[in-house]
Amino acid sequence: MTAATAMSDHVVSARNLRKAYKATVALDNTGFRIDSGKIIGLIGPNGAGKTTALKAMLGLTPFEGDLKVLGRDPRTQRDELMNDVCFIADVAVLPRWIRVKEAIDFVAGVHPRFDRARCERFLANTQLKPRQRVRELSKGMIVQLHLALVMAIDAKLLVLDEPTLGLDILYRKQFYQRLLEDYFDEQKTIIITTHQVEEVEHILTDVMFIRAGKIVLDAPMDAVGERFVEVLVDGNRLDDARALGPIDERALPFGKTMMLFDGLPQSQLAVFGETRTPGLADLFVATMKGTYA
């Protein structure tokens, strides 16, 4: 197989991806691959390069390096790419005078893969009314409208940049559940960036951590569970446990300490106390320690 065909087998493949805004390096010679039928969480602290990576994939910003999305180069084949990709850009793009119904008519008119019935199903779970104008909606309701419009488009790749920003927890939970149940299937790929890690981790198939423009962890969720182990270390075993080099530790009430280990078997760690798979949020905090130092 040639290098060109190998790259096009993936939904996204990036190599030596680099993007600098003057002196700021937003993507620092990084690479990754994303296969079809995955829901990927792209997770990183503020300023890590998440939005820049998404913009590069969508052909919205120039960059250096090799990047193929659905077999196309976003720099030169953006129009073709956009037939198969759907993304949520800035929610402010909806004009304030437009009515909910008119926004639906508009997207139905411009997008051949828009499914009006599906959009209406999403909106049926909100307080939005067809005749309401965008300027009469709360911030969260505008996001709901935007999500309903985007989710009704049948795209191979759906890119969601902080999709639930400003939404209350009821809608956030419902949104992710519907994304999984109503939208996702094996022919689709979804990339989500978010800071609300706890709310997405149960729907992700894969996770990528990005720090200072580099992908520092790229793994299927089940591999994360095998690789990282959290141990609730008994007070009298701290030194022995520390000798094995935890990547993080934090004190808990009653003299216990939680330590996080990378790449050690659970059987070896169980002698120090109760073990469990860390949540993505704890893993994220441990991996990113020192980011703001």
Ligand SMILES: Nc1ncnc2c1ncn2[C@@H]1O[C@H](COP(=O)(O)OP(=O)(O)OP(=O)(O)O)[C@@H](O)[C@H]1O
């Ligand atoms: N248009 C721009 N001009 C100059 N610098 C930029 C521009 N866009 C992004 N940057 C810089 O690039 C870096 C990465 O920004 P990016 O928006 O990709 O981060 P992010 O991971 O999406 O952050 P957040 O979680 O805060 O949204 C930051 O240092 C940012 O200041």
